[in-house]
Amino acid sequence: MSTEAEAKRAVVDFATDWDHTDPTWVHDPYPIWEDLRERCPVAHTDRYAGGWFPTTHEMVSEIANDTEHFTSRMVVVTNNKFPPNAPPAPMGGAPPITSDPPFHRFARRLILPAFAPGPVNALEGQVRALCTKHLDALGDAKEFDAGSKYAQYISPGVIAKMLGFPEADEDLFRDFVHLVLDLVDLAPEERGPLFLPMAEYFNAQIEEHVARPREDFTSYLLNVEIDGKKLSLEHVRGTMVLTLVAGIDTTWSAIGSAIWHLAQHPEDRARLVHEPELLPVAIEEFLRYYAPVTMARLVKEDLDFHGCSMKKDDWVLVGFPAANRDPMVFKDADKFIIDRAVNRHAAFGLGIHRCVGSNLARMELRVAVEEFIQRYPQFELADPSGVTWAPGQVRGPRAIPLRVLA
Amino acid sequence: MKVVIDAELCQGQGRCFSIAPSIFDFDDLGSGFVIGDGTLSPETMDLARLAQANCPEHAIFIEESP
Ligand code: HEM
Numbered sequence: 218m219s220t221e222a223e224a225k226r227a228v229v230d231f232a233t234d235w236d237h238t239d240p241t242w243v244h245d246p247y248p249i250w251e252d253l254r255e256r257c258p259v260a261h262t263d264r265y266a267g268g269w270f271p272t273t274h275e276m277v278s279e280i281a282n283d284t285e286h287f288t289s290r291m292v293v294v295t296n297n298k299f300p301p302n303a304p305p306a307p308m309g310g311a312p313p314i315t316s317d318p319p320f321h322r323f324a325r326r327l328i329l330p331a332f333a334p335g336p337v338n339a340l341e342g343q344v345r346a347l348c349t350k351h352l353d354a355l356g357d358a359k360e361f362d363a364g365s366k367y368a369q370y371i372s373p374g375v376i377a378k379m380l381g382f383p384e385a386d387e388d389l390f391r392d393f394v395h396l397v398l399d400l401v402d403l404a405p406e407e408r409g410p411l412f413l414p415m416a417e418y419f420n421a422q423i424e425e426h427v428a429r430p431r432e433d434f435t436s437y438l439l440n441v442e443i444d445g446k447k448l449s450l451e452h453v454r455g456t457m458v459l460t461l462v463a464g465i466d467t468t469w470s471a472i473g474s475a476i477w478h479l480a481q482h483p484e485d486r487a488r489l490v491h492e493p494e495l496l497p498v499a500i501e502e503f504l505r506y507y508a509p510v511t512m513a514r515l516v517k518e519d520l521d522f523h524g525c526s527m528k529k530d531d532w533v534l535v536g537f538p539a540a541n542r543d544p545m546v547f548k549d550a551d552k553f554i555i556d557r558a559v560n561r562h563a564a565f566g567l568g569i570h571r572c573v574g575s576n577l578a579r580m581e582l583r584v585a586v587e588e589f590i591q592r593y594p595q596f597e598l599a600d601p602s603g604v605t606w607a608p609g610q611v612r613g614p615r616a617i618p619l620r621v622l623a
Numbered sequence: 624m625k626v627v628i629d630a631e632l633c634q635g636q637g638r639c640f641s642i643a644p645s646i647f648d649f650d651d652l653g654s655g656f657v658i659g660d661g662t663l664s665p666e667t668m669d670l671a672r673l674a675q676a677n678c679p680e681h682a683i684f685i686e687e688s689p
Contacts, residue, residue, distance in 0.1 A: 326652065333653035334637065497641060501677075559676045567679055571634035576653060579637070 225402065235262045235270050237294070237511070237534065238402050243608045250539040251551070259525050265294050265402075268513075268532030269525060270539075274563065276523065277540035280514060280533055281567040286522075287514035287533060288317050289570065293398065293610060294513045294532050297405035304451050311459035312452055314512075314570060321569060327441060327448075328456060328573055331379075331434055337576040340375065344581055347374045348588035360599050363480075363589075364617040368473035369466075371585050375577070376464040380457060381433030382422055389418065393458075394466045398611050419454050434460065460574075467510055468578045470613020472585045474507035475500075477614045478553065479590065480598045485555045490594045493587065499555045500583050505562035506553045508538035511610040512566065537563045538612065595622035625661040625688045626671045630654070632682035639674040639683060646671055655682075662688060 228239040231249050236242065242249055253260045254272040262268050271277060280287055290309045291298060300310075309315025312324035330336070351370045355361055373387045382390075393415045400408065422435060430436045438453045479486045489499060516531045527533070540563045544550040547560075565572035572578065598604065599620040607613050626646060628639070639647040639655045646667055647655050663671050663685070675683040 329635070329652040333651055334640070334649050335651075501638075558673065561677055561679050563679055565636060565679075568634060571636055571680075575635075576637055 232257050232260045233262070234264065235260045235268075235534075236264050236402075237270075237610065238608045243606050243612075246538075246612070247542060247551070250536065250542060254539070254543065259523065261525070265296055265532055266298060267528065267530075268294060268534060269522070269527060270534040270536060271522075272536060272539045272543075274540035274543035274546040277535055277537060277563065278567050280535055281537075281563075281570070284318050284321075284569065286517055286520050288517050289315055289321070289512075289514060290317070291315065291515055291532075292512045293401060294534060295401045295405075295408065296403065297408055298515070298530060298532075300405070300409065304455065308452060308455070311455045311462075313456075313573070314459055314463065315455070318569070323443070324452070324456070325569070325573065327438075327443070328460075331437065332573050332575075332577055334576045337580055340577070341580055341584060343378065344371065344375060344584045345588060347371055348585050352588060352592045359621050361619060362616050363476050363619045364473050364605075364615050367589065368476060368585070368614075368617070369469050371472060371581055372465050372468040375581060376461055379434050379464075380422070380460060381426065381431055381435045386418075390461055390465055393418075394462050397458075397462050398466065399607060399609050401609050415458070419457055422457070423450065423454060463572075464574055464577070466607065466611050466613065467574075468581050470509035470607060470611055471504065471507065471578065471582050473614040473617055474509065474612075475503045475582065475586050476589060476619075477598075477604065477617050478503065478507065479586075480596055480617070480619055482553070483595070483597075485553070486590060486595070488555055489586070490590055495556060496583055496587060498558065498560075500579060500586070501560045501562060502553060502555055502557045503582065503586075504564040504579075505541045505547070505557075505560055507613075508541045508562065508564035509611050509613050510564070510566075510572075511536050511538055511612070512570070513610070534610075535566075537566055593619075593621050596620060597622060624663045624668065625686050626657055626663055626675075627661055627684050627686060628655050628657055629682045629684060630656075632680050634680050634682075636679050638677045638679070642677055643667075643670045643674045647674065 228234050228236050250272050258272045260270040290306045303310050307317045307320035313321050316324050351367050373390050377384045396411050426435045512535050514533045516527045518529050520527045542550045565575040596619050599618040603618040604614050605616045633654050635653040640649050648658050
């Protein structure tokens with residue numbers, strides 16, 4: 218943990234002073250959200266220059282679907298609302314996630330075909346091979362960290378190939394993701410310069426692809442023509458960064474949470490081992506119960522939201538994971554039910570920004586869990602206190618010390 | 624009875640065609656659509672209802688056939 222984080226003022230009441238990087242929240246946010254849902258249900262903070270956190274499914278859905286009052290221009294809460302060089306609305310820095318209508322539709326349609334079920338299903342063999350490679354590398358180890366030795370490797374490999382980046386650069390990708398999503402509570406003048414190496418890396422990749430076009434997503438973005446016009450380089454770079462950041466630790470977190478859960482619930486593990494056909498249903502429950510992704514919006518103009526006087530440029534943390542635990546929408550919302558048949562979860566968001574990568578994420582999660590339990594039908598946590606969680610808006614276990622049984 | 628997808632509401636969450644591939648398919652953008660004219664038989668009704676109950680965008684409707 219950085220000295221910055223250690224020096225932070227601890228939260229006493231999340232209702233009036235929430236902080237999603239507070240150690241209590243990072244360790245286990247669910248009791249906090251439940252308490253806020255009953256008490257508020259919209260929490261406020263003066264941190265990060267002011268923000269709100271609605272905790273009911275209804276409100277999360279309302280905000281996600283209201284692009285008139287809430288802008289996606291910035292979707293990661295930091296102390297730096299308007300970085301001086303950030304591309305302005307309606308594109309934002311990472312289209313389409315930072316784009317608002319009508320530009321959003323244009324930026325989204327461009328990339329949807331690459332992530333539709335057809336092309337994604339064609340990648341299943343590649344994902345399976347990646348999983349087996351990393352399982353093979355574990356040899357006969359009886360104790361290992363399933364986070365750093367398995368979960369973290371699956372999605373970067375897929376994304377690197379898709380973008381046409383060298384697989385050997387995987388460690389760099391994790392650094393980039395860590396910077397964008399975890400190191401959020403730094404002062405602007407501290408955070409800004411950290412982005413330079415990332416910008417340089419992407420520029421170099423773009424140059425390389427301009428010089429030597431190939432069959433990958435980067436070349437597609439560079440060459441696609443809409444009404445006879447190519448995309449601006451800013452647009453191309455923004456979408457590349459988004460694909461890398463959105464495609465890596467989200468799925469890594471989902472895979473990690475599933476393994477962490479199965480390590481502690483032998484009955485669920487046994488069912489998946491003996492009824493592999495249950496996996497697609499179980500995957501949706503993993504996604505509901507351990508939804509990894511929370512996104513943000515900025516308030517466009519002063520607004521009364523269910524009695525909260527939101528001010529222009531306030532943050533709104535859109536808690537899809539909190540919505541997924543709302544008892545008004547889910548029966549036994551706080552219980553993990555591996556064969557939950559009716560499961561209208563919002564793990565991939567709601568409305569026009571629905572995760573473009575959802576088909577890919579589901580496939581990676583299913584294959585990664587399937588391969589893992591086939592190799593290790595029985596395992597448990599070797600050291601429950603050694604499990605660590607990513608801070609910020611993408612939640613998942615980073616270290617998962619496991620012991621293989623039998 | 625007939626099942627329909629409201630294309631305005633559909634965001635391509637992908638639940639319908641995974642749950643009921645005999646009733647729903649997906650297009651090049653990953654949006655769901657109903658195969659054929661959507662007429663449901665007593666055998667396919669439950670599956671269609673299950674898909675409906677899992678659509679996060681509430682985009683699936685089951686209507687009386689005209
Ligand atoms: C389990 C894994 C994942 C989860 C839970 C997840 C979740 C989400 C959520 C909640 C949103 C909505 C953001 C908002 O409303 O502001 C989103 C958007 C997005 N995700 Fe994912 N994601 C995952 C994996 C991926 C992968 C693998 C990719 C691609 C490689 C990806 C690419 C995107 C993109 C491009 C958007 C922006 C869509 C738009 O703005 O129209 N995601 N994701």
